[in-house]
Amino acid sequence: MLSSNMTIATKKPLRGPSLDAERMRALAAWTAKTLDTDKPIPFGAEIVNTRSGERLMRAHNAVAKEFDPSSHAEVRTVRLACKKLKSLSLRGYTMYTTCEPCPMCMANALWAGLDRVVYGATIADANRFCRQIQIAAKEVAERSDMRCKVVGPIEQALCLTLFTHPNMQRAFRTWSTRRKK
Ligand SMILES: [Zn+2]
Numbered sequence: 406m407l408s409s410n411m412t413i414a415t416k417k418p419l420r421g422p423s424l425d426a427e428r429m430r431a432l433a434a435w436t437a438k439t440l441d442t443d444k445p446i447p448f449g450a451e452i453v454n455t456r457s458g459e460r461l462m463r464a465h466n467a468v469a470k471e472f473d474p475s476s477h478a479e480v481r482t483v484r485l486a487c488k489k490l491k492s493l494s495l496r497g498y499t500m501y502t503t504c505e506p507c508p509m510c511m512a513n514a515l516w517a518g519l520d521r522v523v524y525g526a527t528i529a530d531a532n533r534f535c536r537q538i539q540i541a542a543k544e545v546a547e548r549s550d551m552r553c554k555v556v557g558p559i560e561q562a563l564c565l566t567l568f569t570h571p572n573m574q575r576a577f578r579t580w581s582t583r584r585k586k
Pocket of ligand 1: 477478479506507508509510511
């Protein structure tokens with residue numbers, strides 16, 4: 406027979422790496438919903454309160470939709486989050502992104518003062534399908550005056566399936582930044 410405190414112990418709050426992995430899986434699942442639309446997108450980002458985990462904002466890459474080469478998922482999420490807070494600072498917040506931020510997105514994350522950036526697939530993974538700038542997000546952070554912990558890859562294989570999905574593979578052929586084989 407279970408004692409009363411044993412029954413309570415079954416649901417431990419997730420912490421550290423397992424919490425990051427759970428949040429990344431949820432973000433990947435949300436991003437995967439685009440794969441069944443006419444505009445599949447493998448890049449999704451989410452900003453949550455570092456302590457409570459409460460979601461502040463999430464967005465997909467909207468380069469084609471907005472005719473804006475800078476509308477990467479991470480830049481958009483930071484823009485929308487700062488507007489929502491009416492603040493220039495995202496100190497106290499963590500960003501999750503299905504792919505390692507490019508130098509533009511990582512620089513923007515640093516300017517925004519995010520505590521942490523957690524990524525899924527790597528720049529090298531994305532580079533199999535579309536053009537990339539080969540500077541690691543960790544390196545961008547290390548060479549700045551800002552403090553931001555860059556964590557990844559987390560749930561890399563799962564995030565990679567966003568890129569290899571047949572609908573995404575078909576869509577990549579129409580991308581201006583596609584990788585020519
Ligand atoms: Zn980017």
